[in-house]
Amino acid sequence: MTDSLPLIVTRPEPGNAATVERARAMGFDARAMPLFAAHAIDWSPPDPGDFDALLLTSAFAATLAGPGLAGLASLPVYAVGAATARAAEAADLTVTKTGSSDAQRLLDDMTSENIHSILWLCGRDRSEFGAPGAAITTLLCYAVEPVEVPAEWDALIAAPAVLLAHSARAAQRISQLVGAARAHLSLVAISPAAAASAGDGWCDLAVAGHPDDVAILAQARALWHKGAK
Template sequence: MRRVLILRPEPGASATAARAAALGLEAVVAPLFVTRPLPWQPPPADRFDAVMLTSAAAARLGGDGLAAYRALPVFAVGAATADAARAAGFADIRAGDADAPALLERIAAAGHRRLLHLAGREHRAAAHPAIAIDRAIVYAADAVEALPRPARVALAEGAVALLHSPRAARHFAGLVDRAAGIGIAAISPAVAEAAGKGWAAIGIADRPDDAALLAVAAALCDQADRLRNG
């Protein structure tokens, strides 16, 4: 059985499900969070020489306030976040293939010193000694209290859970019994670390995008099938 449990919020969840289907994976969608925009006051754009996006939701939910920063270069974690920035009207976009600390290293190497981080209410406050960072909180992701029955059934039947963020990893670990033979696929080492130990199997994508994550999940599914079939 090649089934994956997709836990990221919409609209990303449906996009991941479509990619999974193209790979011959059956997808069960059960977002752990529901995202919503928050009111925010955009700081003056002339205070910054670059923008950082660590989540596609910031670009999708930032609203009209994003327009003030479209002339600035945008540094984004992962291809999905870069695509969301492009859809929001940004033109100069540089996608990083790692996490926020690695992206900050790249921003510093490019000579930027005054950064606006458009972020969610729950975020990782990454820092860099050479960069002054202001954060604007533009959205919230509210956690669900329990997994729906189809998700619980899928896990009981051997589905591999896809984890797209450290917060999702921590929340998922608190909702399930990790000793129940559950396998997880993490989009980065930081996400795997947040999930903790005790899983039946764990795979880590070699870059932070859906293609790499789904490749890991497919390999875990195939490995589980081989074990079941002897």
């Protein structure tokens, strides 16, 4: 994209590098600006016979879970998006369904399929979801922590740019960091929840059509074309 605005990718590694590579292949001037880092935490797998299904709302649950994940391989996996599904399959899990919206919609689909006991392998910081008629057991296997803001951050947000928020927590931190500069910045959120966490006052605020990297970059490209007119 000739004369494209910088595209600021804030997600943790290893996803950051993958998004930057994909964005540059699309012609974006993509900049790696991770605001968080993910790491594994100790956990022990429960008896899989106590559950009907395994819920994964982040690829980190599959990539950072470690050897304990093998103890849950008998459970059908419900993954919130394509990237999470790919990570689950790479970890030798069986993905029964890949969601096309958000975690709440996926949970609604699960309960409609008479899944009553759900094991949610998740991170320390997470959203809360309801599933009437079902019991959700949370099992923490990773944590995502804020890291120091990259040195180039202030210079990048001083001029128009497009930022990507791959989670509600990321959108909230981006919002806090940019402050009044949001008036000349555009943000693409991976979900409606992430967009809500970003607040108001942006030059443009858009939501990906699906909770995955392909959709968030497609929405960023749509914003670029809008600004180029």
